Amino acid sequence: MSTCRERVLLTLDHQLPDRTPHDLGGMRSTSISAFAYPKLVQALGLPPRLPKIEDTGQMLALPDRDVLDALGCDVVTILDGVTNAFDQPELWQAYDFNERLPALVRWPENFHTLEDGAILQSERSRMVPDSYVFDEEHAGQPLDLSADLPKMDLEAFRYIMEASVIRDEQVVATRDLCQRVRASTNRAVFFNDGMLQTMMGIGSFSGVAVFPMLCLTEPDYVTELHEIITERCLRNIRLLLPEIKNYIDILMLAADDWGTQNNLIASPKIFRKLFLPYYRRLTDECHRIAPEVKVFLHCCGAIYELIDLIIEAGFDVLNPVQWSAGGHPPGEWKEKARGRIALWGGGVNAQATLPFGSVEDIRREAREAVRVLGEGGGYVFCNIHNILAEIAPEKVIALYQAI
Numbered sequence: 058m059s060t061c062r063e064r065v066l067l068t069l070d071h072q073l074p075d076r077t078p079h080d081l082g083g084m085r086s087t088s089i090s091a092f093a094y095p096k097l098v099q100a101l102g103l104p105p106r107l108p109k110i111e112d113t114g115q116m117l118a119l120p121d122r123d124v125l126d127a128l129g130c131d132v133v134t135i136l137d138g139v140t141n142a143f144d145q146p147e148l149w150q151a152y153d154f155n156e157r158l159p160a161l162v163r164w165p166e167n168f169h170t171l172e173d174g175a176i177l178q179s180e181r182s183r184m185v186p187d188s189y190v191f192d193e194e195h196a197g198q199p200l201d202l203s204a205d206l207p208k209m210d211l212e213a214f215r216y217i218m219e220a221s222v223i224r225d226e227q228v229v230a231t232r233d234l235c236q237r238v239r240a241s242t243n244r245a246v247f248f249n250d251g252m253l254q255t256m257m258g259i260g261s262f263s264g265v266a267v268f269p270m271l272c273l274t275e276p277d278y279v280t281e282l283h284e285i286i287t288e289r290c291l292r293n294i295r296l297l298l299p300e301i302k303n304y305i306d307i308l309m310l311a312a313d314d315w316g317t318q319n320n321l322i323a324s325p326k327i328f329r330k331l332f333l334p335y336y337r338r339l340t341d342e343c344h345r346i347a348p349e350v351k352v353f354l355h356c357c358g359a360i361y362e363l364i365d366l367i368i369e370a371g372f373d374v375l376n377p378v379q380w381s382a383g384g385h386p387p388g389e390w391k392e393k394a395r396g397r398i399a400l401w402g403g404g405v406n407a408q409a410t411l412p413f414g415s416v417e418d419i420r421r422e423a424r425e426a427v428r429v430l431g432e433g434g435g436y437v438f439c440n441i442h443n444i445l446a447e448i449a450p451e452k453v454i455a456l457y458q459a460i
Contacts, residue, residue: 059075060243061245062243062306064245069307069374069435078131082120082130083132083133084355085443086442087377088115088443091110093447097454098124111139119136131437132247133244140234150162154168154176196264198265207267221252222289227252231250235304235305248305254290280331283331308351309353315358316359322358325362340371354372360383361385364390388429400436411452411456412448423460
């Protein structure tokens with residue numbers, strides 16, 4: 058029988074493992090709502106505990122090891138200094154979100170409750186009393202078509218990027234954490250840290266409505282922006298990756314949502330001209346320094362038509378495999394990806410079957426997804442995206458036990 062790590066590495070090398078690997082919480086789009094998590098813990102018959110909320114925007118729980126054991130999950134995470142491979146009680150403090158959710162967070166001083174019961178986080182985003190996540194007006198990305206498209210001062214941005222180059226003490230601390238994680242678990246180690254992540258997302262600057270228009274109207278501006286970002290990321294990769302490469306298995310390099318429910322946000326031509334060359338420089342450097350580490354891209358939506366270009370950009374793993382968007386079923390995704398890029402996700406239709414289907418519907422769809430996507434290896438199983446607050450625990454258990 059393979060260890061969890063061996064199982065994951067076999068499938069990411071497009072070989073057939075002893076069973077399909079599972080993930081819950083390996084990165085910030087494969088996790089579970091902190092509101093749903095205590096119910097899952099109870100349904101699994103495990104001791105009660107306060108959920109640890111590492112991502113307080115999406116309000117995601119950091120899955121505990123006994124939960125990973127119960128669901129047969131093969132991955133642990135490192136998220137900006139936090140891990141679930143071992144306990145870190147010194148990092149967590151109690152906070153109850155206006156008595157809605159007793160939990161543990163890193164910095165409770167970032168929150169305060171308003172008169173209407175909403176909670177304000179870091180003076181920017183808020184969670185109203187009936188919501189399960191924090192949000193900003195217009196998602197923080199207002200669009201005014203009567204004004205000029207907003208652009209950043211690139212010289213000021215260059216200075217910000219220079220200031221964010223990793224320091225020696227950060228390298229040492231991160232290396233020591235990764236080394237301790239590797240020594241403490243036989244699960245695959247998924248490294249998620251902003252120091253090694255590019256920010257070239259189609260919606261990262263000016264907003265998902267504005268930035269695609271800038272790609273069309275101001276390509277020179279986008280080119281310069283991406284040069285600045287790439288140079289900063291390359292410097293950090295060269296400083297940190299040699300020190301941690303022996304302790305991690307998957308590297309989260311980019312989260313760049315290119316798809317809507319039905320189509321691409323921007324054209325393949327834009328991706329090839331303004332994104333692919335910069336991604337390729339980064340993936341090439343990662344593969345040069347750490348050829349055994351798999352480079353991961355998160356890209357939501359109807360992106361089937363981009364898969365060939367994502368492969369050309371040098372990524373090893375593609376998530377979340379949102380086959381429910383765009384009219385291409387799992388079999389078409391598998392044929393496009395087979396032997397060229399591993400798929401991570403796609404386990405069930407997160408917008409229809411998981412919230413509205415029966416437990417048996419979930420079992421049936423999960424089994425079929427694994428049968429198709431897992432054929433010959435190259436597949437890690439989880440939900441298409443995070444398991445939301447409204448999802449009943451018996452559905453989560455059925456999802457993972459189905460396969």
